[in-house]
Amino acid sequence: MDLFPEVAIELEMLSKTGIPGKLSKALRNWSLRKSTVIVCPTEMMASYLIESGFSRDRIRVMHHWSDGSEIYPVPRSTNALRRHWGLQDKFVIGYSGNFGRAHDFATLLEAAALLKNDNDIHFLLIGGGQQRARVEETVGIQQLKNITFKPLQPPENISESLSAADAHVVSLIPRLEHCIVPSKFYGILAAGRPTFFVGSPDGEVANVIASTRCGEAVEIGESQKLADLIVQLKNSPERCENMGRNARDVLDIVYSRNNAVQSWSDLMSGLQQRAEEPLQSSVYRSA
Template identity: 40%
Template sequence: MTACPTIWFINRFFFPDHSATSQILSDLAFHLASQGRRVGIITSRGVYDDPAVELPAFETVRGVEIRRVGRSRFGRNNLAGRAVDYAGLYVAFAAAVGRYARKGDWIVAKTDPPLLSAAIAPVAQAKGLRLVNWLQDVYPEVALGLGLHALRPIAPLLKAARNYSLRIAECNVAIGERMREHLLREGAPPERTVVIPNWCDDEAIKPLSKEENPLRRQWGLMDKFVVGYSGNLGRAHEYDTLVGAAEILRDEPNIVFLFIGGGALMPGLKAEVERRALSHMFRFFPYQDASLLPQSLCVPDLHWISLRPEMEGLIVPSKFYGIAAAGRATVAVTEPLGEVGGLIENFGCGETVQPEDSAVLATAIQRCTQKEALCEAMGRNARAMLDRTFSSSLCKKSWNDILTSPEIALHQLINCNAPVSRRDVTVKENASNPNGISLP
């Protein structure tokens, strides 16, 4: 009798780390283990925000076997040191796959460190393992788009190695439709390349009114219209459009821009706010404890998302799903025909603004302050969209199906990945609608 195969996930971070890729992987791994699946993790001994931490090499948590085989020595701020960290992790992870995985096991490789699948694919093929690529972003294209020109001479070799891993994989999982389209252009087999979006804890995160939200009261925002941002503000984003809109709205006493989190661009944003004498409009808070996320996501009346247009198809702002779970509208400064822009248009859950068009962004924000019923209706549309199409239970079921009956699941997912229209979502609303959003 053949032993039940183990599902091995590979990623730089895992529980108890709280970074975004770790949280969603931890959620899926613990879910699969609770369903009786054999689950193992090959990860590093470090955590995202503290290179001094060293976690145990072997541990079992909630039925998941954790094998920690390397760690980051130089952290995230030193580019050369990060390259050395990555090289060491590629070797350590590939060796661990060779040591722990058995023929017939599943190997699910995420993309942290970047291009991880290129290091794992040869080992998986040699050992008869079933490789799944779980792409959170697409490298080296992201690095080149962010201006890392030192990679340009070797980019064709990196792409070739990455594309080889796409071709031999049992399944490639993209987190957005535009990302899937990009992978198909790079030669990924269409019959084995599907979309399973990232998800959020939509059981814990639910719409919460300002009157019910103790965090909003604690932060003194009860009488304000709050435009919020939560999470990492990184190099794939831009804030000039938002700051320009804030300058236009500087004399609006009830508008506050709230930032919760950190990231590479956050110091520059704070400096620009100071330079333009806009500090009276901005509030900055560090990352909050994960237990407060259901409250913190409900503090804003309107959430702001940014993604540089050249990053479309390479990155998906997955924070959009948490915003939707909170029942809040989104104003996205990005390509209108991109991943988030398309969802906003299809489901009537916000507005999209072209980068550099600060005047249009200011008008959109001002309209939401004047028509709060419209803003609330877009938030309800967002939650309805999530429940209908992007719930955590649906996404985790898709993963379970892929890792149980891949041929059937792939066929079903490919046929079901077409976007759902807001016409399929029932939302009752009688608010006036000056900007043409159709509310069924």
């Protein structure tokens, strides 16, 4: 789903000009050229591969999805985790998932610092990963009492966990748009919560948000804008609820599990039909 070795190269973990980087890319390209079809989760990844010399006819775009029966909106008033964590009376901004190298946290932390005196707003960061220790260190140094950390929750609590926030932050470093899509976005859609996206305004998530009105997007470094948008959403419960409904609607209509299963079924049926055509032609000629 993510494109390697490009991810490692863009994060400067692998040199583009070094032997390991060149060899990894050559082997990857060899495997793709041996494939009958190449499935990409975003248009940007598909465009990148086409520009890299792969045939447009062999590339399909099939988006990520989320299971709407497994992840669903839990009302704030009945959310046991929200109550257990003491967040009933707060407007909660969530981050849930991997604290990975591909994500920006500086904009989120700066927005939290700008809002530290607003007692109605709280930030809930759930998950773990390479950057979590650094984020926790920054929160401690700046004494940001409006941020709470929690571990990644078990699968049976995923709906309550994602629904504990009134809105979520999703981020992606812009240079990774062609090789990564933040899959956490689709779970947020399923939970019926708005998304604040931090990254490229022309990226996959930003485009979905703009076209469906299920959140807002800011660029990396626009911490004041993010803080202002959070306050605006807190002060407009009806708008927040509308964005949440839009989020769930786009999940059900576009990014549902059923749609994904149907798309993959159609793809496999088409490949099977293509594989049988030469055999059928041979039979017809023999007859």
